[in-house]
Amino acid sequence: GKCLHTIEEENNQIFALDYRPDGLMFATGGKDATVRVYDESTKTCTMRLKGAPGYGANVPAGHSNRIFSIKWHNTDENLLMSGGWDNTIQVWDTRIEKSVRSIFGPHLAGDALDMAVDSAGKATILTGSWRPEGPLEMWDFQTGELQEQVEWKDSLIQNQPCMLYAAQFSKASVSETSSAARYVAAGGSGANETRIFDRLAGAGQTALVGTVAGLNRGVFCLDWSPVQDRIAIGGGDGTIRILDVVDRSDDEGGMSNFDRHILVHDATTGGSGPETADAPSAPAAAEEATDP
Numbered sequence: 001g002k003c004l005h006t007i008e009e010e011n012n013q014i015f016a017l018d019y020r021p022d023g024l025m026f027a028t029g030g031k032d033a034t035v036r037v038y039d040e041s042t043k044t045c046t047m048r049l050k051g052a053p054g055y056g057a058n059v060p061a062g063h064s065n066r067i068f069s070i071k072w073h074n075t076d077e078n079l080l081m082s083g084g085w086d087n088t089i090q091v092w093d094t095r096i097e098k099s100v101r102s103i104f105g106p107h108l109a110g111d112a113l114d115m116a117v118d119s120a121g122k123a124t125i126l127t128g129s130w131r132p133e134g135p136l137e138m139w140d141f142q143t144g145e146l147q148e149q150v151e152w153k154d155s156l157i158q159n160q161p162c163m164l165y166a167a168q169f170s171k172a173s174v175s176e177t178s179s180a181a182r183y184v185a186a187g188g189s190g191a192n193e194t195r196i197f198d199r200l201a202g203a204g205q206t207a208l209v210g211t212v213a214g215l216n217r218g219v220f221c222l223d224w225s226p227v228q229d230r231i232a233i234g235g236g237d238g239t240i241r242i243l244d245v246v247d248r249s250d251d252e253g254g255m256s257n258f259d260r261h262i263l264v265h266d267a268t269t270g271g272s273g274p275e276t277a278d279a280p281s282a283p284a285a286a287e288e289a290t291d292p
Contacts, residue, residue, distance in 0.1 A: 029067030069113035083108040110165030128167025155191035162191035189218025
């Protein structure tokens with residue numbers, strides 16, 4: 001490929017970048033705790049979003065430490081979110097160039113900030129924190145209130161918690177009545193694993209449906225396919241793993257105790273074939289599988 005343009009941010013290290021859905025703007029964040037918004041056509045920085053030192057209701061909110069994740073709003077071109085080491089998510093409005101909402105708690109150390117918007121326009125924020133307890137959370141975008149802290153028990157293989165570096169809603173899976181993403185995937189270090197959850201498992205809770213565990217190094221990035229229930233996972237061992245999430249009917253494999261089953265398998269080629277991990281749509285019944 002050919003490099004079309006180079007932009008340098010002096011005295012900064014860039015850890016996060018995201019294009020606006022329409023492709024006309026993009027934003028960066030990094031070491032200097034500032035969100036920069038660029039015009040795609042001119043490649044110029046049009047605004048710098050940051051807080052001010054000090055405390056109090058009249059002091060503009062912003063980040064006080066490194067930014068590791070940025071995400072534009074799915075449907076509102078004027079809003080974007082950022083998060084990092086200062087344990088806050090900032091929601092920025094580019095029309096006034098200020099933070100209009102702060103969410104306190106998430107400690108982001110990678111690309112672990114995402115959003116899903118349902119057919120009624122209700123937006124949900126997903127955060128994956130680099131911490132041992134309660135790392136995966138979902139928040140109401142409008143109010144900033146915590147909706148759900150997804151249960152994440154310590155790994156049975158590593159016997160330690162998973163500190164998340166990456167978290168993302170699926171892009172292709174939707175229900176018949178909602179455009180909100182069905183699945184959530186998250187991965188990290190410590191336990192060195194990735195877990196996949198189903199938001200539509202019932203009982204109002206997000207259920208674990210598959211785990212890729214027993215990896216030699218941590219998981220640092222992942223991305224869902226926009227056209228199918230497929231996810232690519234990358235980590236410290238230099239391997240890219242491509243996984244499919246597949247519905248299995250009750251008459252397959254003789255598993256008739258649950259209405260739905262999710263098969264998570266490695267779709268990469270080579271060796272003697274992929275390993276598989278079956279997991280019914282119930283949180284306590286999910287199994288861990290070692291990597292092939």
